[in-house]
Every structure is written in structure tokens, then in C-alpha cells.
Amino acid sequence: MKDIQIGGLVSFTTIDYPGKLAAVLFLVGCPLRCAYCSNPHLLSIHDGEYDPDKVFEWLKSRVGKLEAVVFSGGEALMHGEALINYMHRVKELGFAIGLHTNGFYPETLKKASDVVDWIGLDYKATRTKYPELVGQNIAHDHMIKSLNIWLETGKDFEVRITCDPRFITKLDLMEIANDLHSRGVKKFAVQKYVPHFEDSTHNTTPEQRSQFFNDDNLRNTINELFESVTWRESN
Numbered sequence: 001m002k003d004i005q006i007g008g009l010v011s012f013t014t015i016d017y018p019g020k021l022a023a024v025l026f027l028v029g030c031p032l033r034c035a036y037c038s039n040p041h042l043l044s045i046h047d048g049e050y051d052p053d054k055v056f057e058w059l060k061s062r063v064g065k066l067e068a069v070v071f072s073g074g075e076a077l078m079h080g081e082a083l084i085n086y087m088h089r090v091k092e093l094g095f096a097i098g099l100h101t102n103g104f105y106p107e108t109l110k111k112a113s114d115v116v117d118w119i120g121l122d123y124k125a126t127r128t129k130y131p132e133l134v135g136q137n138i139a140h141d142h143m144i145k146s147l148n149i150w151l152e153t154g155k156d157f158e159v160r161i162t163c164d165p166r167f168i169t170k171l172d173l174m175e176i177a178n179d180l181h182s183r184g185v186k187k188f189a190v191q192k193y194v195p196h197f198e199d200s201t202h203n204t205t206p207e208q209r210s211q212f213f214n215d216d217n218l219r220n221t222i223n224e225l226f227e228s229v230t231w232r233e234s235n
């Protein structure tokens, strides 16, 4: 049976699954090529540095110590049925299952929705700017399909955006917030762009990167649209 490929692991985190102590597994492979990607070593499919069976044995030793396991990437849903099977095995150990996803695989997300308890969904830019940022023409449409699928489940989730000033303006952020509000999203997270050392094309200033966080008017307007808004400024 085909197995998942794991390229990274965080053994303990308090910030990747809301309210739960978690481990994060980073699966290799991603259909997108975001300009700001901080995990370029995970983008192409390869064998992965971690044996999934050994990771599973390690997870058994974490029962009672951790509460959740988050699948991230790359794009974990690229692993299809192999991922869903692995998630079921992990869930049987008693862990809540989290998923960080760019929303590119709505049908797989639908299949995984029985086993996944919470997702963090990336909304990367306005529809017009999506292709330039992610290198893919249909990614925005797929992400919206994923959003609609998850809304139908009624399960908890967060939509997050990384504010890279090369691709996002304050007006864009407002447009995106209004779009999410109109779709019934309750939890929104606005993340600061921090240039990755391999992102050699970035030429933004600290002021440009902070502009979304220093504007009280913008923050208050967005805060009023959602049940909760998390402003993630430090990394």
C-alpha cells in the first residue's frame, strides 16, 4: 500500500491547533509555488526524511501527552487516500486531527472531512492576484470550493492570509475580509509576511510589511466582521 511521505516534524506546539497541544507532520509535495513559501524543500515529491511507521510508533508514545496531530506541508491532501488512511490510524490513538491546507484539492478534502476535526485554510490573495502569487490559474476557484465544502461540515476552522505587500494591499485585505464575511466565515487570521532566507526576490521594507498591523482603522473594521480575528505579527 502506498504510504505518505513526511519531510518534517514538529514534536510539540501550542499554536498550530487552537487550544490543543499538538505535533505537526509536514508532508512533501505541493501543487503551488507561492512567492513567499518558507518550505521550498517540501515542494517536490520525494521519499521524505521520516519513516511514517516510525512516526506512528512515536505518536503512540505521545498518547496522553499531546492532544492533536496536525498535517501540514507542502500540501498534505496531495497524498489522497494514503493520507486519509494514515489520519484514521492516528485518530484511533485518540488524537484530534488538524489540517493546514491551501484548498487546492476540494474533492480530497471532502473525503477527509469525516476524519479531520479542524482546518486552517489559506486564502492567499484576491482572485485577480492569485495566479501571480501562487503560479496557478485555478487555485482560487479550488480554494473557494474547499471553503464551501468545509462550511457545509459545520466543523471548526480558520481562514488565514499572509500579508505579503508585493501581492496584497490594504484594499485587497478589506476585499478578502468582506468576501469571507459574506460567505459566513467566523474566524480569520491575518499573518505578517516575514521574508524567508531563500526568498531572494523580496524587496519589501519593515514598514511595508507592518502596514496592515499599524492601521487601527483597518484592524477595527476587520475585527467587526468576524467572531474572532487573530493578528499574527511575530514569527
Ligand code: SF4
Pocket (backbone or CB within 6 Å): 030, 031, 032, 033, 034, 036, 037, 038, 039, 043, 073, 074, 075, 102
Ligand atoms: S501552498 Fe504553502 S507549501 Fe505550497 S508553495 Fe504555497 S506556501 Fe509553499
